[in-house]
Amino acid sequence: MENQTYQLLDGKKVSSEIKQEIAAEVEKIVAAGGRRPHLGAVLVGHDGGSEAYVGNKVRTCKEVGFESSLIRYEDDVTEEELLKCIKKLNEDPNLDGYIVQLPLPKHINEQKIIESVDPSKDVDGFNPINVGRLSIGLEGYVSATPKGIVELLKRCKIPTRGKHCVILGRSNIVGKPMSMLMMEKGEPGDCTVTVCHSKTQNIEEITKTADILIAAMGRPESVKANMVKRGAVVVDVGTTMVPDATKKSGRRLCGDVKFDEVAPLCSYISPVPGGVGPMTIVSLMINTLDAYKRRMK
Structure with a gap:
């Protein structure tokens, strides 16, 4: 059987x-x-991944002409101190939106911090009020990765109406909001959605029926050719660092999809890096611009 010629979701x-x-x-x-619109970021500790993400966000703010502020704390910051900082950010009239970079140290209640962020400044879309608004189709801030994926599908003119979309992973940040967005009325949307997770049985049988497969489990190269239908659209959300002796740093970023094996079956596939990652950052900018406009009304 000859290979399908695939296009990249760039x-x-x-x-x-x-x-x-x-x-x-x-x-x-x-x-x-x-x-200028103004985005703030709170970074606790020195986690390499978090440092890179926040650095990227600050750089992108500069590219699009936003102001940005970075507030740093050491790992031993108290929950009380962090909540004080959030109160200050909530009340700052010149700050349109901000993010608290996750994960936080174990001694801090992450959920409590998320719930303390003013929903009108919650450009990460993590506050339960924004999640609730999304679930019933109301306007609010949508988590940046799912929002970015929808924008990517839209701009690449991927038809979604009536398609079967299978999502691998049920996280609050990607899997759950993604399922809600793909079910929304309109296009992108109007999909029949199945969410699979670590307890799903016969997962290959389900993924093989997907017209659109979104892999967001954080398990490197776990999606293989036997799981994908010919002509499917595959979106790889995975970003795991794996050892790679050929790289200067000794490691590389790896997606959830075994790209070389899966790509020949696809009509469209997103690469890692260069697929969903850049869309996540730019979606945060879209949310910040929206927050700015709402505050200026």
């Missing part, structure tokens, strides 16, 4: 287009005498 290219659109809009705002 998040790098699409996010670059969106950044240009945002930058142009910000310049118009400033030219009209408005202030």
Whole structure:
């Protein structure tokens, strides 16, 4: 059987287009005498992944013409101190949105912190109020990764209406909001959605029926050719660092999909890196611009 010719869901290219659109809009705002949108980030400790993510967000703010503030704490910061910082950010009239980079140290109640973020500044879309609004189709802030995936599908003109979408993973950050977005009325959306997880039986039988397969389990290269239907659209959300002696750093970023094996079966597939990652960062910028506009009304 000959290979299907696949196209890449190029998040790098699409996010670059969106950044240009945002930058142009910000310049118009400033030219009209408005202030620049302002995104804040709270970073606790020195986790390598978190440092890289936050650094990337600060860099992207600069690219699109936003102001950004980074507030840093050491690992031993108390929960009380962090909650004080959040109260200050909630009350700051010149800050449109902010994120508290997760994970937090074990002695801090993550859920308590998330619930303390003002929903109108919660550009990460983690506060239960924003999650609840999404679940019933109301406007609110949607978690950046699912929002980015929907935008990628939209801009790559992937038809979703009536398709079977299978999501691997049920996390609060990706799996659950993703399932709600793909069920929403409209396009992208109008899918029949199945969510699989670690306790799902006969997972290959289910994934083989997917027109759109979204892998978000955090298990490197666990999606193989025998799990994918010919012509499927595959979105790889995985970002796990794995050892790689050929790289200078001794490791590389690896997705949940065994790309070389799966790609020849697909109509579209997202690469890692360069697929969902850049879309996540740019979605945070879209949310921040939205927050700014709502505050200016």
